[in-house]
Amino acid sequence: MILPRIGVFDSGVGGLTVLKAMAEQLPAHYSYFGDTARLPYGTKSAETVARYAIGATRFLEAQNIDLLVIACNTATALAFPLIQEAAHVPVVGVVEPGAAMVAEVSKTRSAIVIATEATVSSHAYRDALHRHGLTAHEKACPLFVPLVEEGWIEHPVTEQVARIYLGEALQQAPEQADVLVLACTHYPLIAPLLRRIAPGHMQIVDSAESTARAVKKMIGEDSFCHPERSEAAVATERSRRVPIDLKMLPAEHRTFRFYVTDSVDKFKRLATRFLGRQVDHVEHVDLENRG
Amino acid sequence: MILPRIGVFDSGVGGLTVLKAMAEQLPAHYSYFGDTARLPYGTKSAETVARYAIGATRFLEAQNIDLLVIACNTATALAFPLIQEAAHVPVVGVVEPGAAMVAEVSKTRSAIVIATEATVSSHAYRDALHRHGLTAHEKACPLFVPLVEEGWIEHPVTEQVARIYLGEALQQAPEQADVLVLACTHYPLIAPLLRRIAPGHMQIVDSAESTARAVKKMIGEDSFCHPERSEAAVATERSRRVPIDLKMLPAEHRTFRFYVTDSVDKFKRLATRFLGRQVDHVEHVDLENRG
Numbered sequence: 001m002i003l004p005r006i007g008v009f010d011s012g013v014g015g016l017t018v019l020k021a022m023a024e025q026l027p028a029h030y031s032y033f034g035d036t037a038r039l040p041y042g043t044k045s046a047e048t049v050a051r052y053a054i055g056a057t058r059f060l061e062a063q064n065i066d067l068l069v070i071a072c073n074t075a076t077a078l079a080f081p082l083i084q085e086a087a088h089v090p091v092v093g094v095v096e097p098g099a100a101m102v103a104e105v106s107k108t109r110s111a112i113v114i115a116t117e118a119t120v121s122s123h124a125y126r127d128a129l130h131r132h133g134l135t136a137h138e139k140a141c142p143l144f145v146p147l148v149e150e151g152w153i154e155h156p157v158t159e160q161v162a163r164i165y166l167g168e169a170l171q172q173a174p175e176q177a178d179v180l181v182l183a184c185t186h187y188p189l190i191a192p193l194l195r196r197i198a199p200g201h202m203q204i205v206d207s208a209e210s211t212a213r214a215v216k217k218m219i220g221e222d223s224f225c226h227p228e229r230s231e232a233a234v235a236t237e238r239s240r241r242v243p244i245d246l247k248m249l250p251a252e253h254r255t256f257r258f259y260v261t262d263s264v265d266k267f268k269r270l271a272t273r274f275l276g277r278q279v280d281h282v283e284h285v286d287l288e289n290r291g
Numbered sequence: 292m293i294l295p296r297i298g299v300f301d302s303g304v305g306g307l308t309v310l311k312a313m314a315e316q317l318p319a320h321y322s323y324f325g326d327t328a329r330l331p332y333g334t335k336s337a338e339t340v341a342r343y344a345i346g347a348t349r350f351l352e353a354q355n356i357d358l359l360v361i362a363c364n365t366a367t368a369l370a371f372p373l374i375q376e377a378a379h380v381p382v383v384g385v386v387e388p389g390a391a392m393v394a395e396v397s398k399t400r401s402a403i404v405i406a407t408e409a410t411v412s413s414h415a416y417r418d419a420l421h422r423h424g425l426t427a428h429e430k431a432c433p434l435f436v437p438l439v440e441e442g443w444i445e446h447p448v449t450e451q452v453a454r455i456y457l458g459e460a461l462q463q464a465p466e467q468a469d470v471l472v473l474a475c476t477h478y479p480l481i482a483p484l485l486r487r488i489a490p491g492h493m494q495i496v497d498s499a500e501s502t503a504r505a506v507k508k509m510i511g512e513d514s515f516c517h518p519e520r521s522e523a524a525v526a527t528e529r530s531r532r533v534p535i536d537l538k539m540l541p542a543e544h545r546t547f548r549f550y551v552t553d554s555v556d557k558f559k560r561l562a563t564r565f566l567g568r569q570v571d572h573v574e575h576v577d578l579e580n581r582g
């Protein structure tokens with residue numbers, strides 16, 4: 001049984017929501033790289049973020065991945081073209097799949113985008129939605145990430161904060177906005193809470209779900225996970241595109257590997273919360289002191 | 292008129308509460324260095340923090356400072372001896388002055404220390420209080436920094452979070468604790484709110500106030516700010532110790548210089564809130580690309 005090997009990269013734990021969404025839809029061998037020693041990326045220059053992201057890309061490519069997912073809004077917003085140029089495998093970011101899904105579901109062609117301050121300042125989602133012919137109102141929600149990392153998922157404080165942020169966003173957004181975009185990889189954890197608070201007519205699009213869908217589509221179109229081919233045959237025929245039925249691939253064969261640049265213990269604790277399953281095997285990696 | 296030149300170093304804006312407390316007590320020329328591009332320090336190794344802090348020390352020493360204040364809990368906790376060894380001027384950290392003030396005011400010899408997760412993990416305050424013969428109960432309050440940076444100083448959400456954190460701390464702490472230590476440089480901004488919530492019998496000691504007091508004492512004992520000496524004379528007699536009356540030094544002569552490694556605009560906005568006065572002149576510095 002040959003499963004695709006997917007590399008997932010984020011500055012921290014947020015990308016685990018993308019990993020979770022993918023794992024639910026797509027049996028594969030997953031290698032997750034969290035650059036936890038150098039987070040947050042949001043305050044760093046585009047050049048620095050690109051340098052870090054390309055270092056992570058090299059590390060994951062050395063694990064023989066077939067596809068790389070940049071499960072980090074900042075890295076996607078600031079460095080996607082540079083990463084794509086440096087990578088030897090197909091690369092998927094989180095911004096474009098989210099924008100494409102909004103374009104699919106919005107009737108009024110207007111959306112509210114909630115994200116971190118860094119993602120809002122980059123205007124990456126606004127620009128991507130513009131390219132799809134939609135208007136976007138962006139709202140920074142800087143307290144959501146620390147609230148999620150504190151574990152206050154279904155918590156009165158988080159609900160109060162969400163009511164304030166959404167209230168402000170709705171006040172400033174055009175009335176016809178009919179989609180709420182969760183443009184931060186931490187936000188899927190509070191999606192049920194946001195669903196309760198958001199106006200009933202608004203649809204919620206989260207970038208983890210939409211990225212997973214984009215990856216599934218890309219993998220499904222590629223031959224490298226054809227169940228009847230040997231590994232050697234796949235290696236030589238990777239460019240042929242044969243649609244496959246992913247349901248044929250049993251989930252129990254998949255593996256998960258985690259690599260982080262900072263404390264393994266803190267990552268394990270947060271990862272267990274993000275993935276909703278025990279995470280035991282996490283390896284520490286020091287990229288700064290590699291040649 | 293010769294005023295002392297004081298360098299203040301922090302990873303971000305938090306150290307501005309220390310600067311504010313000093314400026315209220317001590318007329319001086321202040322140079323503030325905020326390493327905003329590389330914050331937070333809390334997740335980084337002791338070696339990395341020491342390297343960054345020593346780089347900042349060199350930069351501030353090039354501004355001819357007479358004294359260096361490490362207005363950063365993480366840098367003090369992880370790298371104080373290394374910074375002191377590398378510096379050519381006297382160095383004051385934030386931990387020891389806070390512990391000394393607690394030792395002065397506590398009758399029951401027991402305190403509750405609230406701080407960031409990184410400071411709590413370092414146990415720097417617990418160890419410093421032990422050296423003064425006190426016991427300490429440490430409690431991490433990770434949401435306070437983002438709440439202060441969001442500007443929610445007197446805000447119902449911050450009050451609710453504070454009630455939860457203090458409630459948990461009081462439940463676990465020994466009953467006789469009679470001092471609450473604000474062991475994070477962001478916390479003085481919510482000191483009035485914490486005063487309302489904390490039990491009436493508890494005294495509040497904040498590390499900004501106590502550090503300012505320690506610096507004032509140190510400067511007052513030194514000759515280099517003697518008002519009757521010329522700059523050249525002071526330079527040669529810096530080792531002589533002559534007590535001076537700080538009230539003789541008019542505040543209008545002092546200057547404030549700010550240097551940051553990341554966005555100047557974000558720093559200006561936050562600094563204005565932290566200092567309670569308009570901050571206009573902030574210079575961007577790139578330490579990473581200096582030889």
